[in-house]
Amino acid sequence: MIIESERVYIRKFNKNDISSLHAIFSDTETMQYYPSPFSYEKTESWVIRNQERYKQDGFGLWAVCLKDNGNLIGDCGLVKQEVAGNIEVELGYHINKNFWFNGFGTEAALACKNYGFDHFGLNKLISIIDPKNVPSIRVAEKNGFKKEKQVFIFNKIHTIYSCNKKN
Template sequence: MEIETARLILRPPRLADVPALFAFLGDPQAMRWTRIDATLRDCRRRIVAHERRRRHDGYAPWTVRAKADHRIIGWGGLYRDPFEPGWGPEVGYFFHPDVWGRGHASELVAVCTTLADRELRLPELRGFAHPGNIGSRRVLERAGFALVRAVPEMNRLLFLRARPRQAAG
């Protein structure tokens, strides 16, 4: 299933996507605020682990392509993290540095919150951001997530967004 926004095409990742995803998921500078995949094999494992969760939960991160040229520019969406279990449904986003600062993360998060509220009817969503990643913190705050607390063992800030009452129906 593909989802299109004004500028993005979202679809489940394919193994053929791994080299393009590794271009940023394996880039130490691009991933300085989060987990980095050291090898193509690690990247493939990440994708496969999340796809197993998709079969179980019905949602997992998408490969994000630019609508203009169909280039893979990101990876993210709704998920239950198979590597940090127990937090519940989360929203996450990872983009190639070439497209940072252009609102793609906000566009992706808007799709996630709509899907979580209207179709999946999830009571709440979480998001994590490194304390120093101001851009990511702003994306979450603009999408209605509130800072809950620091999670020192992860070196992250935990944000929470409850489903709005009008979507609770």
């Protein structure tokens, strides 16, 4: 376990998580702001890429699991991204749609935000959000992120939300 909050714990992904994660990433509604839902192979490479990030950067996207039963309900974490020529650390998240509108995304994102600031000493985090993804914008705003700018990234316009560490 890396992080614990009231209702979830966050841990590194392992190969046994691929099918649970694929149930989320293959869903068209969940992935509507991505170019397309993920195949099983793309989900598997996504897990491997995050395992490499753990070694290289010390962080990546992690598994979000319910404390009461251990079930994986999504991912949340920190990822280095190049935005307008600068390397930024993004706070990203996906929650299984069966758990939407229960505060799990907000809770996991807040835990990862605090972990990024407190454990890694980061001074700023961003979230890269499709301007039409209102639920994701709400999660960012509830956790103190503010609209910073719009950029063309991942082959379309996205809004950058950011949050600075408060000293």
